[in-house]
Amino acid sequence: MKRSKRRSVGFLIGDNGLQISAPLRLSVTELHNIIQTKSRWIQQRLSQWETRSKQTMPLAILLAEGKPIPVRGEAYQLQTLPTRSKALLNPWTKSIALPACENIEQRIKAIEKVLRAHAKEVFTHMAAKLVERQALTQLLPNFSIHLSSPASRWGSCNSKREVRLNWRLVHYPTPLIEYVIAHELAHLVEMNHSARFWAVVESLMPDYKEPHKTLSKMNPAEVPTILL
Structure with a gap:
């Protein structure tokens, strides 16, 4: 996870898995709640990423x-x-x-x-x-x-x-x-x-x-x- 002076939470599935970019002002509890609302999307994307990582190099x-x-x-x-x-x-x-x-x-x-x-x-x-x-x-x-x-x-x-x-x-x-x-x-x-x-x-x-x-x-x- 990366903290920066941004206004919203960003999610990115890259070569190293899930990367979360969050505002500095956001509390851990608030961030946790946001992640929970995106959990299904995150799981789907990580599953797709894992499949691709096995099929390509x-x-x-x-x-x-x-x-x-x-x-x-x-x-x-x-x-x-x-x-x-x-x-x-x-x-x-x-x-x-x-x-x-x-x-x-x-x-x-x-x-x-x-x-x-x-x-x-x-x-x-x-x-x-x-x-x-x-x-x-x-x-x-x-x-x-x-x-x-x-x-x-x-x-x-x-x-x-x-x-x-x-x-x-x-x-x-x-x-x-x-x-x-x-x-x-x-x-x-x-x-x-x-x-x-x-x-x-x-x-x-x-x-x-x-x-x-x-x-x-x-x-x-x-x-x-x-x-x-």
């Missing part, structure tokens, strides 16, 4: 422990190349070859660069295929695909018709990636989450509900764990 931990990297839901083994060699992601051998790095920070930057390039290619291709196979092609205006790296969302769409997708989606199986793309493409037609919006999502991806449910339990800032 930071990329740095995977690299430090030498574990395989998930790419489109499959385990890719890491290989080390001579210094100054060009990094390479090979879908055929399910491997990612990286030049030798001096430290973990350099290794993270090197692998993220490779994964981002692969993500841009995969996302662009998937978006084109989604548009081709649905009946509302004429309703979807031209758009452009961009990569982003937000810590709390999978994608976004703006009035400039820019579809921004979290590059970490490249770690997930194809249906989950397709769902996020379909979701953002639907926003080109409906900039809301109305019944009409979900109808457009369904026209793009009829079986969107299960991927939608799965991603709601995942952490957009981390990497999904792989069961080997």
Whole structure:
């Protein structure tokens, strides 16, 4: 808990669990009562946080422990190349070859660069295929695909018709990636989450509900764990 010169009590579920920010003037009894009124919300959020913490982990931990990297839901083994060699992601051998790095920070930057390039290619291709196979092609205006790296969302769409997708989606199986793309493409037609919006999502991806449910339990800032 943190005390500060704020006017209200704030609750935040982060990487370290629950953080409460409270005014200096608030008594312990008053604070306790406020926490009690929020207890159900806190328990639900902590449960969701605990579930996500078991299903995802930071990329740095995977690299430090030498574990395989998930790419489109499959385990890719890491290989080390001579210094100054060009990094390479090979879908055929399910491997990612990286030049030798001096430290973990350099290794993270090197692998993220490779994964981002692969993500841009995969996302662009998937978006084109989604548009081709649905009946509302004429309703979807031209758009452009961009990569982003937000810590709390999978994608976004703006009035400039820019579809921004979290590059970490490249770690997930194809249906989950397709769902996020379909979701953002639907926003080109409906900039809301109305019944009409979900109808457009369904026209793009009829079986969107299960991927939608799965991603709601995942952490957009981390990497999904792989069961080997």
